[in-house]
Amino acid sequence: MSEKGANFYAKLVQKQGQKTALTFTTAPQISWTLHRLYPFLLIFDGFLNNLMWCCDDVCLPFIYLALMKMAVNLGSVSEKETSLLKTVVDTWLGLLSLVFLVLSVTYYISSVLRELKQDEPPTLDDIVVMMENVAYKIERMREDVAEVFKLQRGQIPSLLIVLTPIYWFMARYVISPKDYVTFLLISIATFHSSWCQCTLRLIWRSLFARQLWHMICRWQVRPHPSTDICYNIVHPALEINVPEDLASLPEPQLAVKLRAFIRTEQQIEKAPQPDRPPGYLPITVMIIEYQINENQRKWPLDGWTHNLLSYERTKFTTNNEEGQDWVASTSPWEFQETIERDWFWLDDSWIPHEWIYCDTDWDIKGAKDSLNCYTRSKSWTRSSFRVLRQS
């Protein structure tokens, strides 16, 4: 098979799981401390397993959840409408569940301790592996939470403003405290399960859900496409020597002639300035460069198109100096018509640059399209100048 020039496949990096033995390289005090820590680690790992629903038996977290839900009934204030029998049964079941929960926690802990005693003592590697496991799980949980609260500092107040009335309304009129606690309990207990995370991820695939999320949590006032295009000042004041007869021309004609001089001036800029030849007059110009970014998104079926999500960058954007990373703008060709009268184009046309490929959040990934690139943007630049001083 291999002789016929069949494809040669590289192998993935695999953790081989082998490490240098830690026993002799670790200080006895640390080993001792770790050894004392081991039961706690095991118990904590068991707790995390239940919270993340990744234990061997996924029915157990469900049973605990059901027990907790029943125990919540215990805290409910008995309302006048409910019958006495129902209250008694609820209370009895709730008490039973609570006791059972407490008992099972104690039983678990004691069984861990007992089994540890019966078993041969753990090696240092076992302890380290368990620590890594625990750390890994905590990291996963942190990521889960971070995914949801990937908010910027400015967005938290707006979130509060939007959510507080809704929250107040819900708590006041829609759900009772018992239901609220139940809901909170169930959501906390199931949030870190892989299937809940998968559900969230699958929901996140829907455009509608994203729009809703942005509407609630990240709403920002976006100005309408503006004609204030961001520009870089290339030369605040560039002195150019022009023939005297040229310098006396009115501004529009002068500008047309001036273009060639500015270009040559820019080219020889780096070279030492020659003295002004006779019969030439200096004219100071200010050169700026406009930059408009064209944005595209990759769609699985259509490839790169200008079809962008409603809350992200528009087809043409320009950089913004005030905090915001982008401002919607008009297209370059539309913009070039609206330039002010005392500004003159230096370049003949807009100069396109290479595409820059980004991930779905517009974080730059590189100059080439890759599997993790879902958006790209390309800047169009064009310089213009203005005659500042005519001596």
Next chain:
Amino acid sequence: MEGITGSHGRRNSIIGSIMARKYENKASAKSEPKTVTNRDLIHGVASSFLEAAYQRLRASKASDAVTIDDDYDQFVQSNASDSSDGFWKDENFRQEYETMSETEGPQQPSEPIQTNSPNEGRRGNTAQEHFVDILLNKMISAILPENFPEREHFTQRVNDPLRKKRQKLSATILANNLKVLTTKLGAIFEFQDSVIRLIAWRNPSGTITLLILVTMICFNPMFLAIIPMLYILYGIMVPGYTHRHPPNRTAYLSRRTYGKSLVISLTSGGKKASWHPSDDIQEYDYNLDLDPHDIQRAHHIKQSMEFVVNLRDLQNSMSTMVSLSKGMEKFVFGTAGFKDEHRSTALFLAGLGALLLSWLVSPFVNWSLVSAVGAWSTMIAIHPEVRSRLARIIKQEQVERGREALKRSERYDIVLDEAPEVRSIEVFEIYKQGLVPKDWTFLKFSTSVFDPQDSFRKAQIPPPGVETLAQVQPPVTWAFDNNSDWEIDVRANEWARDRGLQLRLEDEFLVDDSFKRRRLTRTVLRYATPARKPSYK
């Protein structure tokens, strides 16, 4: 995945080539007066079916008026073609199957060569023939009767417009369906096993979960619709998603799990068996060095083994079905058919009582609570530990005594005293004339009148009968009324008229030229007609 499709595809092609080969055989058999085996005939007929089905498909497409039946047929047809290759190609991994087809490329041209030279091709194919195919071929030959209809006859029936609607019976389709089903049945048998495990408390947490779900359904029947949907979403779809995008929730598999759960320790009823294979746990693939060809072969072997295991399970479950149907039969024709009248009457009365009671009581009972408590108590009662303890509490003697009391009540509380059905039976006492007109000798007691028109008389043989009255038996299922005796019917003219006999009367005798007879009657009784029987018994 690729391995399955690969093997599947090849198997299909094998079947196809076998069928083609057999069809060829059929054609040659037509021209020569050669005996054709059943198997060949079947395959020939099957291929003609396929052709007919294809024609029908085209016709229905042309007419554009598609009935549901046609639509289903189309679906079946198209489904068969769909399952071949295209479906399993993954949009995200184009390169994978492109390279696969590249590697398989050189194999493909060899097939046409084989078909070009039929002898060689046949040899090649028989060498390749899967043992499953051989097995199925054997099965087909075993199922078939010896005198299978001729092909001409069959095609005539195929063309009958009325018969076109339904899919025809074909052993190949049947066997093929069986084969396909058997490979897919694994999930069903696994489900069956998991249900048994749940009921036997061998997966205690699963049983409790099930009970909690049942309780939820009891208190809010809406869950009956919600839970299946939840299952589809989270039992099938999310695992599919987590398979493609693993969430990697654990870094390492721990060497040993410490600690026990109180729930499980309390309720464990047997050997633990894990229920859900979880995709969360990332397993390291240590077999990366293996040749993909080897993996495919191993996969193939595993498939075949699974097939055999599934076939065995299918056979067992069919045996279960058979015994179940036998039990049902016993109930329908025995207990419910009043075969044992005491038992059936008692059962009916108990059922009627329960029905009335539940009807009357139902508005006053909280059924959610009752069914939930019932479910929990039943499941707890059948827990192995509890069951043995319960058995200890409820002594065998008590059970025996209860059964005895039940029997007594069946025996003495059920009064079976309906008046039996009363009918009369008749026999004819036939005398033969001797040499002298007044000389009669007793011939027989017979059911036949033995008049001149009688077929026995015409054939000149004595009628069927017995010598003495004691030998006369009542009709089957009937019994003589012990208080009645044989009586001579003195009104001979009546029964003669009734039979349309115009003969001479002599006292109670009806006399013709050489025989005379009189009619004897007796009362017979019958308590009940025999119990129903299934038609095939």
